[in-house]
Structures are given as structure tokens and as C-alpha cells.
Amino acid sequence: MVGSMNAESLRLRVESVAELAVSEGGARSAVIHLVIPRAGFDHAVAAGIARADSREPASVGDRFHVASVGKMFTAVLVARAADAGLFGPHGLDTRIIDIDAAHGRLVQSVHPESARITLRHLLSHTSGLKDMITDDASGTAAELGGPAPQSIAARFASCLAVEARGEASDGFARRRWVPFDPERFDDISAGVLNLFVSSGTAASPVGSPGERFHYSDTAYVLLGVLLEAVSGRPYHVLQRDQILDPLGMDSTSMAYRDEPRNATATEMDVWLGDTPLISAGFDLSFDWAGGGQISTTTDLITFLRAVLSSESGLVPHPNPLTQFGTPSGLTDPRLAMGHGMFTWNADGRPVIGHPGAWGVRVFHDPETDAWLAGTVNQNLDCSWMAEIFQAVAETAL
Secondary structure, rough: OOOHHHHHHHHHHHHHHHHHHHHOOOOOEEEEEEEEHHHHHEEEEEEEEEOOOOEEEOOOOOOEEOOOHHHHHHHHHHHHHHHHHOOOOOOHHOEEEHOOOOHHHHHHHHHOOOOHHHHHHHHHOOOOOOOOOOOOEEEEEHHHOOOOOOOHHHHHHHHHHHHOOOOOOOOOOOOOOOOOOHOOOOOOOHHHHHHHHHOOOOOOOOOOOOOOOOHHHHHHHHHHHHHHHHHHOOHHHHHHHHHHHHHHOOOOOOOOOOOOOOOOOEEEEEEEEEEOOOOOOOOOOOOOOHHEEOOOHHHEEEEHHHHHOOOOOOOOOOOHHHEOOOOOOOOOEEEEEOOOOOEEEEOOOEEEEEEEOEEEEEEOOOOOOOOEEEEEOOOOHHHHHHHHEEEEEEEOO
16 A cells, blocks of 8 residues: 555645646646556546536546547457457458448548558558548648648638637538448538548548558548448447446446436536637537547546456457557657557656547556546646656655
8 A cells, every 4th residue: 555645645746736737737627537556546636617618616527528548449349349250350450441341432432552451550540541630632730730721620720710700600610520421422521531532631641551650530430430330330339338338437428429327427628729619519529439438537547447457358368459569650759559559658657548639648657557547628738647657656655
């Protein structure tokens, strides 16, 4: 057990980090949860306000949009489906064009060399697919110095700016997205993947399959579509039946698709600049299998512990999520890429898990047995994660 003085010191450190994120770091809210099982330590703290419309104080049980942390959920579901043979005899090495239940025209159109793309490529961000969230046919966000002009992120921000001036917008940031509509294949407004293939973005990839790392939410939306095709069931139902209910994650759900078992917890605001997206009625449905879950810190720690446990039965053995490699193009703070999760550089400490765009972090430090989940609900610097992991390392256990 952690000594009482050391435990109190660590609790105060976690509380200070959360409070400083709000008072000095620019966040409107923060929820941070630290668990060290071998030391019997479990402490969660919240600061700021949960929502702009109600002004209610943030609480440790509040639900928040997890953004790309949700890719680990998709990776688990895909790994389980592959292990069950739903993709065919080659498992994760199955080429997407060989998946009989898949939408043939779609999988052939996502990349000029789609015949070479496997599920492993999609899971490890090495498929060559651009990311429709931040890229478009003209280039990538990295090349252009920010979201490409026809990307979802750029058009979303433009819509917000127009409405902030009191002008009528095109409603892009309030659109309820579906991942793919096969009946309106060429309609760029029909779904995320329809936009991707019909806008020319798919035809201008970042490279050949397996050539390099390029982070792609679009690849994970495609994985979700393929998962639904081979299982014959909606993604959110698979998630509930295979992950949420077995692990008792009663506060987690897929945004806009289902409700959590515990429907009483507050859904926190996500902030883009000065705009509280949830209170203001904007829509984040575009990410779906790329990170559309809403959860709590407690549920996310429960999930990550199950993913990394050889005894939980959640992930097939050997665990594909932790089969780490270092593909070309992988840059710091990413130290290694698995099939749905990272080894991450937390200021010199290698930790395992996944970040999310809205200031969300869910990671494990194997050296100290620390499990950390938190959010600041805004795309801000998340140095708080490294600070807490370092504080754990400095605490006598």
C-alpha cells in the first residue's frame, strides 16, 4: 500500500493538476482519474464547469466525448471478429477486397491500390488512406499547415465562424452523419465515406499500402463499415454486447446511436475555441468508429485494463493491439504503433494507450502500474499526463 503521507501527497498533486488546467491552462473543465492497483491507490478529481448551458460544476462521474480513444474499441471488435473467422481464413491479413460481405465498389474506391490493403494496414494507419477529417484532395493537414480547405474539420470550423457572426450557415456543423450510404454512392453529402471517395480525396493517397504511417480516422470509419457488413449487426450493438456489458461499462455509449445503462450522468461540453459544441447543438457524429464514444474516466480505465490483460478474455491471444512496430513516418510522441494503440512518449516515460483530440488521454505506465484517464474537453496541451506519471514515479510505493 502507498504510505498515507505519500498517498495524500499524490492525491493533492492530481487535484492541483486538474485545477491548474482550468485556472491557467485555458480549459473550461478537467476530469482526471489515477489508479495504481498494486499500491491500492484510486483517486479521481474534477474542476471547472461541465456544461456552458447549465453552468453545473464538473463531476468525476461526468461523461465526455472520447474522440480517438474510441479507436481502441474498434480495434478490439475487429480483432474479435477476425479471431472468429468473420473476415475469412486470413484474419487480420485479409485484403479488404476479399471480404465477401463488403461493399465492393466502396472498397475498390478508397485507394488506387485498394487490392493491396489489409485489415492490418487500416488498424495500424499504414493503409495510405488520407484522413477526411483533416485532409482533402489538395493535400494533408501536415502539408498545408492546418486542416485542408474541404476537410470535415475545416468546413466544421467555417460553419461555426459564420454562425458566431450571426449569419446563416450551410449547417455543415449541425449535420447528422452516417458512415456510408451505398444507395447514394456519388453524393458527397450522403456519408463520411461517400465524401471521401466522391471528393477525390481517396484518389490522392499519401502512399502505397504498407509504405508509411499516416493517421486516418477514415480508415477506422471504413473498419466500422466492414465490421457491420461481416457481422450483420450495428456497430453500437456489437460494442455493447462484446465490450460494455461484459465489462460493466454502464456509463459508456456510442454518441447519437444508443444510450448508456447509466443515463443519469451529465454529458460534458466539448469546446472548440469559445464555442461549447454540445450546449450549442453542434453535431459530432462524423467520427463514429473513429472515436464517437462517450464515456467516463472510470469506464475507460476498466476498458484499458481489460485490453492489456491476458486473463480478461476481451482480446484474442496473441493480442494484436500490442503488436507494436515503428513504421516509416511515425514521429514523437508516438514511439510505436500497434493495431489500435500506441506506445507514447510521456516526457521520457513510455506509456501504452491512446490519446483523443478533445484533450483526452487514456494510458498505462507498465513500470509503475499506473493507469490514467482524463480529459480537458478541448484541443489543448496535455502535459498534465506526463506530470502525473512523473509524480507517480517519484512517490515511494
